[in-house]
Amino acid sequence: MDKKRKLLDAALKLFVEYGFHGTPTSMIAKEAGVANGTLFHYFTTKDELIIALYVDIKTRMSTYIFESAKEQKTFKNILKEQFLASLYWAQDNKLEFLFVEQFKTSPFLSLIAPLEIEESLKPYFDMLHRGMKDKIIKSHPVGLLFTLISSHTYGINQYLITSNFSKAKQHQVISDSFEMLWSMIT
Amino acid sequence: MDKKRKLLDAALKLFVEYGFHGTPTSMIAKEAGVANGTLFHYFTTKDELIIALYVDIKTRMSTYIFESAKEQKTFKNILKEQFLASLYWAQDNKLEFLFVEQFKTSPFLSLIAPLEIEESLKPYFDMLHRGMKDKIIKSHPVGLLFTLISSHTYGINQYLITSNFSKAKQHQVISDSFEMLWSMIT
DNA sequence: ATATTTGCCGACTGTTTAGTCAGTCATTAG
DNA sequence: CTAATGACTGACTAAACAGTCGGCAAATAT
Numbered sequence: 001m002d003k004k005r006k007l008l009d010a011a012l013k014l015f016v017e018y019g020f021h022g023t024p025t026s027m028i029a030k031e032a033g034v035a036n037g038t039l040f041h042y043f044t045t046k047d048e049l050i051i052a053l054y055v056d057i058k059t060r061m062s063t064y065i066f067e068s069a070k071e072q073k074t075f076k077n078i079l080k081e082q083f084l085a086s087l088y089w090a091q092d093n094k095l096e097f098l099f100v101e102q103f104k105t106s107p108f109l110s111l112i113a114p115l116e117i118e119e120s121l122k123p124y125f126d127m128l129h130r131g132m133k134d135k136i137i138k139s140h141p142v143g144l145l146f147t148l149i150s151s152h153t154y155g156i157n158q159y160l161i162t163s164n165f166s167k168a169k170q171h172q173v174i175s176d177s178f179e180m181l182w183s184m185i186t
Numbered sequence: 187m188d189k190k191r192k193l194l195d196a197a198l199k200l201f202v203e204y205g206f207h208g209t210p211t212s213m214i215a216k217e218a219g220v221a222n223g224t225l226f227h228y229f230t231t232k233d234e235l236i237i238a239l240y241v242d243i244k245t246r247m248s249t250y251i252f253e254s255a256k257e258q259k260t261f262k263n264i265l266k267e268q269f270l271a272s273l274y275w276a277q278d279n280k281l282e283f284l285f286v287e288q289f290k291t292s293p294f295l296s297l298i299a300p301l302e303i304e305e306s307l308k309p310y311f312d313m314l315h316r317g318m319k320d321k322i323i324k325s326h327p328v329g330l331l332f333t334l335i336s337s338h339t340y341g342i343n344q345y346l347i348t349s350n351f352s353k354a355k356q357h358q359v360i361s362d363s364f365e366m367l368w369s370m371i372t
Numbered sequence: 373a374t375a376t377t378t379g380c381c382g383a384c385t386g387t388t389t390a391g392t393c394a395g396t397c398a399t400t401a402g
Numbered sequence: 403c404t405a406a407t408g409a410c411t412g413a414c415t416a417a418a419c420a421g422t423c424g425g426c427a428a429a430t431a432t
Contacts, residue, residue, distance in 0.1 A: 003410085019293045021207025025390060035411040040391060102291045105284075107205045144359065147345040148338065148366070155337030159330055173330065180334070184370035189380085211420060221381040226421060 004042045006032040008053050016098045020050060020106065051111055054103050057096045062120065064089050075131045080178055083153060087174050090157045097157060121146065137185045145185060152181050190228045192218040194239050202284045206236060206292065237297055240289050243282045248306065250275050261317045266364055269339060273360050276343045283343060307332065323371045331371060338367050 010031035014023040025046055029036045043049035068085035072078040090097040103109060128145050131137045137145070156177045160170060196218035200209040211232055215222045229235035254271035258264040276283040289295060314331050317323045323331070342363045346356055 017293065019207065021205065022293060024388075037411055041410065046390065098291075105287045105291045107203060107208060140362070143349070144345055144363070147341045148363070151337040151341030151344070152334065155333045158337070159333040163329070176326070177330070177334070180370045184366045210418075223381055227380065232420065
């Protein structure tokens with residue numbers, strides 16, 4: 001139906017399999033079932049398509065995480081819910097997770113304005129600040145704390161993706177790993 | 187002098203800046219100060235150069251880490267020394283660190299035999315097994331523990347690289363973060 | 373002295389690629 | 403009914419690319 005959506009979906013799938021430069025625009029158009037020129041009708045360059053895809057995924061993920069955690073009240077519950085939501089989202093959207101990881105370590109990251117990145121991190125930083133002011137978590141630079149939580153989450157995701165557990169076992173791992181994370185920062 | 191070495195160094199620098207496919211072989215040869223054909227004299231394909239570079243870096247890093255930790259006796263000290271060595275090595279070899287991260291999230295990773303990967307991980311797994319049998323660290327799947335330690339290390343590296351601290355402050359962060367890691371797994 | 377090997381060169385080529393563009397067709401507006 | 407619009411097409415092109423190859427100069431072997 002929506003050809004722009006089809007192009008983004010096709011690009012996602014192919015980028016994860018072959019890498020950004022390993023995927024010709026012609027292949028993306030073919031996979032999406034549209035003409036070659038249509039891709040350039042929606043995205044003026046290949047780079048713009050890559051950026052658009054990244055922004056699209058990031059937006060969908062953030063929305064999901066904040067929606068999931070919004071009814072939580074205590075600091076621990078908010079953090080836990082966000083942590084769980086990140087992991088469940090990534091498990092249900094493996095391609096998106098793998099794409100974002102590839103993007104973040106690629107030179108394309110520099111095409112995203114630092115201000116935009118900072119803006120998207122702000123809610124998380126604010127939350128950590130509150131937890132620290134209320135003496136719930138140890139006093140550390142928030143940048144450090146955030147990095148540690150992110151990479152912890154990333155690690156669990158990587159582990160779950162390569163392990164292919166049952167839903168129950170998956171939940172067990174996620175739950176355990178949150179407690180490990182919690183004991184690390186409190 | 188050694189043109190093969192010069193090619194590997196040039197490739198490393200350019201890959202980190204422009205990505206694998208964003209770097210033409212001609213640019214690598216030029217940066218290395220050798221002729222175009224010389225690159226293909228040493229590496230039959232571009233892919234082979236990428237793999238060779240990855241293996242070269244991994245070897246150098248592992249050697250350094252194990253050399254650093256070999257005189258330690260207790261489990262905690264071995265782990266700590268390996269953790270510190272990983273971080274110091276990455277800080278002194280930022281390009282190498284960034285390259286490996288890019289490689290690991292790229293489709294090139296699949297060109298490395300799973301057996302080879304398993305082999306290189308074995309020493310770490312064995313060590314964690316010992317720590318668990320001696321009841322020093324919590325009982326968890328070793329794969330999970332290893333992933334968590336790796337991503338913790340990766341996170342700190344990322345933090346240090348973007349922060350640009352003084353040597354003293356750097357040491358402080360590294361030391362603190364080891365204690366956080368330790369409190370997480372014990 | 374001659375032959376052989378080795379490390380290296382750089383012009384060259386067939387293929388692939390991102391991006392263009394002239395034009396089609398269905399829908400909407402006058 | 404006619405005109406205008408805009409999404410969409412796919413053949414096309416100029417540039418860039420990985421990899422080839424015939425040959426050179428210096429070292430080594432005979």
